[in-house]
Each structure stands twice: as structure tokens, then as C-alpha cells.
Amino acid sequence: DIQMTQSPSSLSASVGDRVTITCRASQSISHYLNWYQQKPGKAPNLLIYGASSLRSGVPSRFSGSGSGTDFTLTISNLQPEDFVTYYCHQSYNFSTFGQGTKVETK
Amino acid sequence: QLQLQESGPGLVKPSETLSLTCNVSGDSIRTKSYYWGWIRQAPGKGLEWIASIFYSGSAYYNPSLKSRITISVDTSKNQVSLKLRSVTAADTAVYYCARQHAGSTSDTSAYYELDYWGQGALVTVSS
Numbered sequence: 001d002i003q004m005t006q007s008p009s010s011l012s013a014s015v016g017d018r019v020t021i022t023c024r025a026s027q028s029i030s031h032y033l034n035w036y037q038q039k040p041g042k043a044p045n046l047l048i049y050g051a052s053s054l055r056s057g058v059p060s061r062f063s064g065s066g067s068g069t070d071f072t073l074t075i076s077n078l079q080p081e082d083f084v085t086y087y088c089h090q091s092y093n094f095s096t097f098g099q100g101t102k103v104e105t106k
Numbered sequence: 107q108l109q110l111q112e113s114g115p116g117l118v119k120p121s122e123t124l125s126l127t128c129n130v131s132g133d134s135i136r137t138k139s140y141y142w143g144w145i146r147q148a149p150g151k152g153l154e155w156i157a158s159i160f161y162s163g164s165a166y167y168n169p170s171l172k173s174r175i176t177i178s179v180d181t182s183k184n185q186v187s188l189k190l191r192s193v194t195a196a197d198t199a200v201y202y203c204a205r206q207h208a209g210s211t212s213d214t215s216a217y218y219e220l221d222y223w224g225q226g227a228l229v230t231v232s233s
Binding site: 001031032033034036042043044045046049050051053055087089091094095096097098099100 | 143145152153154155158166168169202204206207215217218219220221223224225226
């Protein structure tokens with residue numbers, strides 16, 4: 001099984017900040033890494049697929065990078081609606097999610 | 107606009123079988139570029155992938171749940187179904203169905219991302 005280690009589990013930031021969330025796979029997953037945003041009580045929403053491709057309609061302040069085992073999600077110019085939880089997802093071999101990162105207001 | 111809607115009993119007794127259906131509207135599940143998956147989320151916890159299935163019936167399962175799962179498709183009803191046997195309180199969760207982009211020879215931009223999700227169905231296991 002491929003394990004995904006996502007960090008940090010939570011972070012504190014302010015509107016306008018730039019934040020970075022990382023995900024590390026237990027083995028190489030090429031570019032098969034996706035990022036989701038989840039608002040309380042709602043289903044996850046796809047932000048980034050293939051490590052760095054921005055889904056249509058997702059604001060450009062979201063970006064992803066990485067390949068192999070190490071990946072990052074960066075949110076530039078944090079907006080009030082961005083203070084929610086984010087998950088990475090490897091889809092190289094079956095599917096595994098990271099533990100999630102909750103972005104909180106400082 | 108593609109929509110997915112989960113349905114099923116909200117309460118299941120321990121040792122019984124959890125049964126859920128995902129009704130897909132706005133597109134046919136007989137599309138060669140997509141799998142249809144189930145993911146769950148225990149209260150206050152993270153996401154756990156359960157299984158995914160192609161319209162042909164080809165399926166793959168989370169190894170940790172495989173022995174208890176049946177996933178199936180009904181193309182005539184445009185539905186995907188999940189059965190989870192011998193449930194315990196640990197199976198209490200919101201269960202989501204989602205479309206998974208598998209791609210094809212003419213659609214090479216796929217990374218098995220989960221691009222559309224249902225709103226989720228809460229299933230509680232309790233006597």
C-alpha cells in the first residue's frame with residue numbers, strides 16, 4: 001500500500017498570506033497526485049490534478065507542484081473562503097488520501 | 107450538469123449489511139473515460155477510498171475492506187451500488203460516491219482524479 005503523509009495537520013494564517021501544504025508518498029507515484037478542498041459539511045472539491053494542473057474554474061491563487069514522492073499545494077493571497085481543510089490523494093496505485101490540513105485563522 | 111446522489115438507510119445494525127445506491131444524472135455511466143467510486147469519511151476524520159468500478163463491471167477495491175465489499179453498476183438505471191457486510195461502529199461514516207477520471211486513448215489528461223462528488227450520505231451503525 002502507498003502511504004501518504006500530509007503536513008502540517010493544521011496551520012494558522014491570515015488573509016493575504018501565502019501558505020504551503022506538503023504531501024509525501026511512501027513510494028514514487030509519478031504525477032498521480034490530486035488536491036481537494038473540503039468545506040465543513042460538504043463533499044470534497046477537486047482543485048488540482050496530475051500534481052500541477054488547475055481544474056477549470058478554480059482560482060489561480062491555487063497551485064500545485066512536485067513529482068515522484070514529494071508534492072506541494074500553495075495558496076497565494078489567502079481569501080476568507082480558503083480557511084477550510086485540504087487533502088492530497090494519490091491515484092497511482094489504488095487510491096490513498098493524506099490525513100488532511102486544516103487552515104485556520106491566525 | 108453532472109449530479110451524483112447517494113441514497114440508503116441512515117441506520118444499520120451491527121453485523122448487518124450496509125447498502126447504498128448512487129444515482130447519476132446528467133451523463134451516462136457507460137462512458138469509457140470514467141470509473142465510479144465510493145469514498146467514506148468517519149465523523150471528524152479523513153477520507154478513505156473504498157472501491158471503484160467501470161461501467162463494464164471491472165472493479166478494484168481497498169485491500170483493507172475487500173473481503174466485505176460488493177460494488178456493482180446498473181447501466182439501465184444509471185446507478186452504482188455499494189454493499190458493505192458485517193458492519194461495526196467503525197463503519198459509521200458519511201459515504202460519498204464520486205466520478206473518477208480514468209481517461210482513454212483519446213483522453214490522455216486523466217490522473218484518476220475524483221472530479222465530481224455526491225453530497226454524501228451519513229450511515230450510522232448502531233443497535
